[in-house]
Amino acid sequence: MASSFEPRIVVFACNWCSYAGMDLAGTSRMLYPANLRVVRLMCSGRLEPEHILYAFKAGADGVLVTGCHPGDCHYISGNYKTRKRIRLLEQLLAQFGLEKERLRLEWISASEGELFTRIAKEFIEKIRSLGPSPLKQEGLFAPLITVAAAGGGGE
Amino acid sequence: MSKPKVAIVLGSTCAGCDYSLLDLGPTVADVLASVEIVYWPTGADFKLSDLESVPDGSVALTLYEGAITNSDNEELAKLVRRKSKAVVAYGSCACFGGIPGLANVSTAKDIMKTAYVETWSSDNKEGQLPQPLSKVNGKHLELPVTYDTIRALDQVIPVEYYMPGCPPPLSYIEQALVAALSGKLPPPGYVFASERSLCDECKRTKEKKNLTAIKRFHEIIPDSQRCLLEQGILCMGPATRGGCKAPCVDNNIPCRGCMGPTPEALDQGAKMLSALASILALDMESGVSEDRLIPLIQQVKDPLGTFYRFGLPKSMFRRVIPRR
Amino acid sequence: MEKKDKVVTIQPITRLEGHGKISIFLDDEGNVDDAYYQVVEFRGFEKFCRGRPVEELPLITPRICGVCPWAHHMASAKAVDAVYHVTPPPAGRKLRELAYNTFYVHDHGAVFYALQAPDFVVGPTAPRAERNVLGVIAKVGMELVKNILAARLEATRMLEVLGGRAVHPVMTVPGGVGKPITEDQRKELEQRAAKMVELAKLTLKIFNDVVLKNKEYVDLITGDIYAHKTYYMGLVDEKGKVNFYEGKLRVMAPDGKIVAEFNPSEYLNYIAEHVEPWSYLKFPYLKAVGWKGFRDGADSGIYRVGPLARLNVSDGFTTPLAQEAYEKFVSILGKPAHATLGFHWARVIEIMAAAESALELARDPEIASKEVRTIPTATPDEGVGVVEAPRGVLIHHYKTDSEGLVEALNLIVATVHNNAGINLSVKKAAQSLIKNWQVNDGLLNMVEMAFRPYDPCLACGTHALLGQMPLEVNIYDKEKRLYKRLTRG
Numbered sequence: 001m002a003s004s005f006e007p008r009i010v011v012f013a014c015n016w017c018s019y020a021g022m023d024l025a026g027t028s029r030m031l032y033p034a035n036l037r038v039v040r041l042m043c044s045g046r047l048e049p050e051h052i053l054y055a056f057k058a059g060a061d062g063v064l065v066t067g068c069h070p071g072d073c074h075y076i077s078g079n080y081k082t083r084k085r086i087r088l089l090e091q092l093l094a095q096f097g098l099e100k101e102r103l104r105l106e107w108i109s110a111s112e113g114e115l116f117t118r119i120a121k122e123f124i125e126k127i128r129s130l131g132p133s134p135l136k137q138e139g140l141f142a143p144l145i146t147v148a149a150a151g152g153g154g155e
Numbered sequence: 156m157s158k159p160k161v162a163i164v165l166g167s168t169c170a171g172c173d174y175s176l177l178d179l180g181p182t183v184a185d186v187l188a189s190v191e192i193v194y195w196p197t198g199a200d201f202k203l204s205d206l207e208s209v210p211d212g213s214v215a216l217t218l219y220e221g222a223i224t225n226s227d228n229e230e231l232a233k234l235v236r237r238k239s240k241a242v243v244a245y246g247s248c249a250c251f252g253g254i255p256g257l258a259n260v261s262t263a264k265d266i267m268k269t270a271y272v273e274t275w276s277s278d279n280k281e282g283q284l285p286q287p288l289s290k291v292n293g294k295h296l297e298l299p300v301t302y303d304t305i306r307a308l309d310q311v312i313p314v315e316y317y318m319p320g321c322p323p324p325l326s327y328i329e330q331a332l333v334a335a336l337s338g339k340l341p342p343p344g345y346v347f348a349s350e351r352s353l354c355d356e357c358k359r360t361k362e363k364k365n366l367t368a369i370k371r372f373h374e375i376i377p378d379s380q381r382c383l384l385e386q387g388i389l390c391m392g393p394a395t396r397g398g399c400k401a402p403c404v405d406n407n408i409p410c411r412g413c414m415g416p417t418p419e420a421l422d423q424g425a426k427m428l429s430a431l432a433s434i435l436a437l438d439m440e441s442g443v444s445e446d447r448l449i450p451l452i453q454q455v456k457d458p459l460g461t462f463y464r465f466g467l468p469k470s471m472f473r474r475v476i477p478r479r
Numbered sequence: 480m481e482k483k484d485k486v487v488t489i490q491p492i493t494r495l496e497g498h499g500k501i502s503i504f505l506d507d508e509g510n511v512d513d514a515y516y517q518v519v520e521f522r523g524f525e526k527f528c529r530g531r532p533v534e535e536l537p538l539i540t541p542r543i544c545g546v547c548p549w550a551h552h553m554a555s556a557k558a559v560d561a562v563y564h565v566t567p568p569p570a571g572r573k574l575r576e577l578a579y580n581t582f583y584v585h586d587h588g589a590v591f592y593a594l595q596a597p598d599f600v601v602g603p604t605a606p607r608a609e610r611n612v613l614g615v616i617a618k619v620g621m622e623l624v625k626n627i628l629a630a631r632l633e634a635t636r637m638l639e640v641l642g643g644r645a646v647h648p649v650m651t652v653p654g655g656v657g658k659p660i661t662e663d664q665r666k667e668l669e670q671r672a673a674k675m676v677e678l679a680k681l682t683l684k685i686f687n688d689v690v691l692k693n694k695e696y697v698d699l700i701t702g703d704i705y706a707h708k709t710y711y712m713g714l715v716d717e718k719g720k721v722n723f724y725e726g727k728l729r730v731m732a733p734d735g736k737i738v739a740e741f742n743p744s745e746y747l748n749y750i751a752e753h754v755e756p757w758s759y760l761k762f763p764y765l766k767a768v769g770w771k772g773f774r775d776g777a778d779s780g781i782y783r784v785g786p787l788a789r790l791n792v793s794d795g796f797t798t799p800l801a802q803e804a805y806e807k808f809v810s811i812l813g814k815p816a817h818a819t820l821g822f823h824w825a826r827v828i829e830i831m832a833a834a835e836s837a838l839e840l841a842r843d844p845e846i847a848s849k850e851v852r853t854i855p856t857a858t859p860d861e862g863v864g865v866v867e868a869p870r871g872v873l874i875h876h877y878k879t880d881s882e883g884l885v886e887a888l889n890l891i892v893a894t895v896h897n898n899a900g901i902n903l904s905v906k907k908a909a910q911s912l913i914k915n916w917q918v919n920d921g922l923l924n925m926v927e928m929a930f931r932p933y934d935p936c937l938a939c940g941t942h943a944l945l946g947q948m949p950l951e952v953n954i955y956d957k958e959k960r961l962y963k964r965l966t967r968g
């Protein structure tokens with residue numbers, strides 16, 4: 001059963017470090033490209049918690065957030081902010097009943113292409129063992145109707 | 156010209172929204188006299204057949220109050236959609252699910268088990284739960300079906316306007332009724348509330364201070380002039396629309412977000428989380444100590460219940476994932 | 480009447496009619512076999528309040544009901560105080576009591592004038608079209624109505640000063656209230672409270688002139704038609720007087736004997752709730768007597784709460800004008816008064832009691848003290864908070880972990896206490912009005928009059944407020960086919 005399941009992973013990568021690192025590793029040749037959807041950001045600090053929730057809602061089985069090592073952020077403290085957001089988000093996701101392993105934060109520098117590959121593979125296997133995201137369950141999260149008027153925030 | 160038809164209908168509600176109309180005082184009488192009320196079971200003697208008998212699309216403005224928690228609510232919502240030119244999601248329950256939407260932490264069956272079996276005063280050893288169809292002494296009695304997932308009104312029918320607030324500030328209801336009277340309703344999608352965040356309208360002073368401890372509001376007597384959030388009390392102001400005149404914050408009680416997310420927010424809770432992260436432990440931004448960060452973050456008790464107090468059904472996930 | 484012709488299929492849409500529903504079943508002779516008053520809505524606060532920090536519950540639980548949010552706010556605040564083992568300082572307690580008495584005027588006032596006055600002021604036999612608020616206006620005059628509306632706004636403004644807004648207050652915190660009032664605010668509150676006393680005087684006078692001076696009405700109230708000999712329960716202070724905010728729960732037997740008086744925190748020793756599959760509302764009963772089904776009398780555990788029950792179990796009021804009115808009430812209806820229509824009268828007397836108490840409190844200089852809250856220091860665990868909601872005893876009971884996160888809770892609201900009593904009253908009215916396949920046209924009226932005294936605020940279950948409750952009565956024959964459906968209008 002689990003073998004037929006190919007996890008979909010969204011990777012949020014900082015342009016200066018991890019995205020460069022990924023390039024270096026020639027990522028696409030070393031990993032199943034089907035598993036990863038990479039979103040490049042100028043800094044991990046640009047990543048809002050909303051984007052992570054949105055990725056899960058859109059069908060991600062796991063979300064990997066990568067940024068520069070502490071002290072290396074080009075915008076000085078973007079990665080520290082990200083860390084705080086992710087740690088807070090972990091508390092929230094736990095209450096939503098989503099396995100905390102589905103969200104992962106890693107520091108990867110431009111020269112650490114192999115590290116990225118190893119982490120990505122590990123993560124894919126972890127998610128494979130967890131199975132598809134429970135948010136994709138039929139019925140419970142009934143489809144939304146489309147509404148012309150988009151007020152009131154939310155969807 | 157004939158008076159515009161207005162309907163006020165109730166879904167799963169505490170009825171506080173329309174009951175608060177009485178607090179308009181004598182004004183309410185004037186307003187009500189200038190429209191033709193076709194349905195308002197709270198206010199006067201109306202039957203559903205009154206609403207059924209008006210031509211489709213003839214009701215100028217319908218105020219729908221309450222969330223959709225059961226089959227009756229859903230059928231009524233669909234009926235008023237047919238009858239109305241414009242529907243207002245009236246109050247936080249209709250806009251975002253409101254407090255009843257917190258039921259999305261669980262499922263109908265679990266909730267009933269708690270209410271009818273586990274509560275201490277229940278004398279119910281057989282585990283009897285209310286049933287959609289039941290037979291008593293050979294007689295059949297019916298109840299509507301309670302849903303597992305509570306929905307906001309626009310998750311069931313298309314909605315033209317939103318009037319958040321629990322209950323909505325009276326000035327907005329006056330504004331909507333006056334607009335309906337003059338036939339000058341705003342373009343669809345309009346939200347009867349402020350376009351700014353509550354923080355933008357709050358009178359308390361903000362200093363962007365480094366937040367080193369989270370406090371629950373019973374733990375300290377806050378400074379009445381300074382921002383509550385900066386004193387460590389989780390106040391939803393940054394993620395919440397203004398327009399309410401901040402009765403909570405004014406009484407030293409933190410905002411719980413009843414006016415709903417700010418216009419640009421995709422998810423009220425995530426937005427709040429982000430605002431909190433930006434002032435939390437600023438001093439640690441030059442250091443790396445997770446050992447200090449984690450205990451601090453654990454001081455945030457119940458982020459889900461606090462950040463989505465009025466809007467769980469409109470959150471990105473809409474509900475908690477039931478345990479398998 | 481040809482019964483076969485009267486079979487009607489139930490369209491699903493008819494269930495929308497309201498949140499309360501009555502089903503009447505006939506036997507072979509066409510007489511009433513059974514009648515059920517069903518509450519069809521359910522929201523589950525007992526579940527989703529779990530896991531929340533307990534100090535949030537006074538802000539969450541009022542959403543059970545927008546008509547009596549203050550009752551939930553206060554019962555919840557008191558339960559949270561108990562959980563944290565903290566006592567508000569005198570000014571904190573007095574501010575709460577002032578707000579609570581003001582809320583009584585606000586709520587009882589709306590209920591009496593908009594919902595109940597039509598029956599009395601316009602008259603129970605007046606045409607339906609006139610038996611509404613407009614009918615009241617026609618009878619008593621527009622000017623008076625405007626005065627009444629304006630006077631009620633005094634209560635609204637007071638609630639806004641004290642709790643931020645009149646519906647869904649944000650006032651209490653564990654150990655007191657969020658903010659002190661200024662001396663200027665105290666003066667404002669005092670002036671407004673004085674106007675509430677004037678409103679109460681006017682209301683008592685209207686009741687006297689229109690109802691008590693009319694023999695027809697007095698006969699209706701004192702007559703047997705809606706009387707049920709049940710137990711009664713209500714809060715009394717240490718002198719046995721009515722207190723809305725705190726005290727001991729006293730239980731009176733149908734013969735007037737006081738059979739129990741206990742600390743509200745011990746309620747589980749005295750009451751339990753029976754569950755039926757056909758209603759979303761439970762049926763509480765006295766444990767010492769037991770659940771014996773839907774019947775009244777001393778050997779049935781059914782008890783009633785609310786204005787009538789409060790006047791029955793207590794020894795009157797602490798304030799002079801309310802006490803005077805109470806004495807008159809007892810001299811006419813006796814003690815205990817079993818007449819269900821006595822609820823209306825008791826409610827009017829309570830408007831006076833609440834207004835007088837509010838004025839006394841607003842005059843107390845201590846109420847403007849800056850000491851309005853005590854910071855809790857003990858480890859939270861478990862607590863019960865009980866107040867008299869306008870419709871009767873309201874119980875909040877919470878249990879938390881050592882961090883004050885809610886593990887379990889129990890809520891028993893007034894309308895639930897009265898659920899069995901309402902069923903009794905409805906069945907009795909049905910039995911006296913349906914005989915031998917003849918469904919009297921006055922049935923709907925009489926059934927309504929049977930439960931309106933309880934003012935079943937079904938938002939605490941569903942909704943029945945200012946107007947008349949959306950009501951549907953279905954009558955079934957022996958084959959359980961729908962024989963007749965009556966809807967209001």
Ligand code: SF4
Binds near residue numbers: 220248
């Ligand atoms: S929005 Fe608030 S006041 Fe309105 S129905 Fe919902 S809970 Fe009641």
Ligand code: SF4
Binds near residue numbers: 354358382385391393
């Ligand atoms: S967080 Fe709260 S107290 Fe602070 S400015 Fe915003 S609304 Fe005001």
Ligand code: SF4
Binds near residue numbers: 395409410
């Ligand atoms: S302060 Fe917040 S919770 Fe209070 S009324 Fe305003 S938006 Fe609602």
Ligand code: FES
Binds near residue numbers: 014072073
């Ligand atoms: S630039 Fe890489 S995390 Fe900020």
